Amino acid sequence: AQSVTQLDSHVSVSEGTPVLLRCNYSSSYSPSLFWYVQHPNKGLQLLLKYTSAATLVKGINGFEAEFKKSETSFHLTKPSAHMSDAAEYFCVVSSSPSGGSYIPTFGRGTSLIVHP
Amino acid sequence: EAGVVQSPRYKIIEKKQPVAFWCNPISGHNTLYWYRQNLGQGPELLIRYENEEAVDDSQLPKDRFSAERLKGVDSTLKIQPAELGDSAVYLCASSFSGGTITDTQYFGPGTRLTVL
Numbered sequence: 001a002q003s004v005t006q007l008d009s010h011v012s013v014s015e016g017t018p019v020l021l022r023c024n025y026s027s028s029y030s031p032s033l034f035w036y037v038q039h040p041n042k043g044l045q046l047l048l049k050y051t052s053a054a055t056l057v058k059g060i061n062g063f064e065a066e067f068k069k070s071e072t073s074f075h076l077t078k079p080s081a082h083m084s085d086a087a088e089y090f091c092v093v094s095s096s097p098s099g100g101s102y103i104p105t106f107g108r109g110t111s112l113i114v115h116p
Numbered sequence: 117e118a119g120v121v122q123s124p125r126y127k128i129i130e131k132k133q134p135v136a137f138w139c140n141p142i143s144g145h146n147t148l149y150w151y152r153q154n155l156g157q158g159p160e161l162l163i164r165y166e167n168e169e170a171v172d173d174s175q176l177p178k179d180r181f182s183a184e185r186l187k188g189v190d191s192t193l194k195i196q197p198a199e200l201g202d203s204a205v206y207l208c209a210s211s212f213s214g215g216t217i218t219d220t221q222y223f224g225p226g227t228r229l230t231v232l
Contacts, residue, residue, distance in 0.1 A: 032217050032218070036223075043207070044207070044209075046220055046221075049220060051218050052217065090159075096217070100215075101171065101172065101214070101215030101216075102215050102217055103164075104219075106158030106159045106160070108156070
């Protein structure tokens with residue numbers, strides 16, 4: 001079985017300050033991990049993904065995430081928040097039980113609020 | 117390149133009525149997913165298709181939900197009859213290499229269903 005926990009339902013930051021969105025996962029198998037962003041009334045957009053290569057993954061719009069196996073974490077960061085970053089962010093874990101197909105599981109989401 | 121197309125974008129129906137959602141994936145994507153996203157939650161997988169074959173439908177409530185992808189391209193998800201608890205956003209996604217570690221899903225804008 002696999003699961004993903006986004007530790008904060010809401011994160012509020014000021015424009016220009018760092019962003020940290022936390023994600024912990026549980027998986028019995030080597031997972032792939034993703035972060036998606038969802039702007040209001042828009043489809044989910046892939047920010048970045050980890051698929052067993054480099055543990056520090058760089059994505060679009062200045063976001064990056066680090067896979068830490070010992071901590072079972074995949075936190076999303078950005079050095080400086082922009083107003084346009086305000087959105088819902090989803091962490092996703094995907095693994096392959098018994099060598100079968102990779103099945104994704106989404107977290108409940110973290111709402112990022114950016115204040116001017 | 118056109119993204120994943122879904123229609124309608126919004127649907128309001130009374131309970132016990134039928135409803136159908138349509139999805140056209142990105143050209144060349146063999147894998148198609150249907151998700152349900154309840155308010156304040158992450159998307160939950162309902163069914164996954166590899167070409168025209170449903171390979172993972174364990175979360176699809178088969179007493180009232182059905183899906184088809186007859187020619188391995190576009191797909192229809194149906195609910196009959198709809199219940200109040202079916203109010204949600206129904207998301208369609210597609211990918212080139214479904215079920216693999218590198219599988220990256222591309223999402224449509226979703227259909228927001230309201231059951232009165």
